[in-house]
Amino acid sequence: MAGKINDVQLMQLVEAAIFAADKPLSCDDLQSSVLDGLNVSKKRLNDTLGRLMQDYAGRGISLAETASGYRFITKPELSDYLARLWPERSPRYSRAVLETLALIAYRQPITRGEIEDIRGVSVSSQIMRTLVDRNWVKVVGHKEVPGRPGLYATTKEFLDYFGLKHLNQLPPLPEFQAISLDLADTVVTTGELH
Structure with a gap:
C-alpha cells in the first residue's frame, strides 16, 4: 500500500487503526501515523470517516467522534448485556x-x-x-x-x-x-x- 491507496484500502486501514488504538484518534493522529506517506487529503479522510460512521450506524458498535478524536463504542442500549462479560464491576463513585x-x-x-x-x-x-x-x-x-x-x-x-x-x-x-x-x-x- 506504499505511496497510493485506494478507497477500500483506506477504509480498512482507518477502521483497523481506530479499532487497535488505545485512545481516540484524531484526523491529525491518523495522518501522522498510519497514513503518513500515503498522500491522503483531509477531505478524503473525513469522507472515509463519514462512510465508516454510516456503515456502523445499525450495528452493535458505532464509530463515535469525541473531543480527542474517533473511537469505536458499543451501543448504550446493550450495556446491561455486555456488562455480563466482566465479573468485576467498574468502580462505583459516591x-x-x-x-x-x-x-x-x-x-x-x-x-x-x-x-x-x-x-x-x-x-x-x-x-x-x-x-x-x-x-x-x-x-x-x-x-x-x-x-x-x-x-x-x-x-x-x-x-x-x-x-x-x-x-x-x-x-x-x-x-x-x-x-x-x-x-x-x-x-x-x-x-x-x-
Whole structure:
C-alpha cells in the first residue's frame, strides 16, 4: 500500500487503526501515523470517516467522534448485556463525587468553595483527588480573590470517557431550566429582576 491507496484500502486501514488504538484518534493522529506517506487529503479522510460512521450506524458498535478524536463504542442500549462479560464491576463513585463532578461540568470554571456553597457541605480533598487522578478535572487557573483558589474545569478525558465531543452535549438539567424559566417569568410579569 506504499505511496497510493485506494478507497477500500483506506477504509480498512482507518477502521483497523481506530479499532487497535488505545485512545481516540484524531484526523491529525491518523495522518501522522498510519497514513503518513500515503498522500491522503483531509477531505478524503473525513469522507472515509463519514462512510465508516454510516456503515456502523445499525450495528452493535458505532464509530463515535469525541473531543480527542474517533473511537469505536458499543451501543448504550446493550450495556446491561455486555456488562455480563466482566465479573468485576467498574468502580462505583459516591454521590458526593458524582455531584461534585456534575457541578464542575455544568458550572466550570468553578472553585472548590463555590462547589461547597452550592452543595451545602464541604468537599473533601479525597473527592477532588479522585477526580484529578481520573484526569476528569484539572485546575485551569486561579480566581482573583483573596487566597486565589484554584478554578476547576473538565478535561478532554472527561469528554472521552462519557462519549462527548463538546460540553454542550451534556444533558440539560431540569433544575437549571426551571430556574431560568422562573427568572424569565419574573422579568416578563413584573418588568424587573428580583
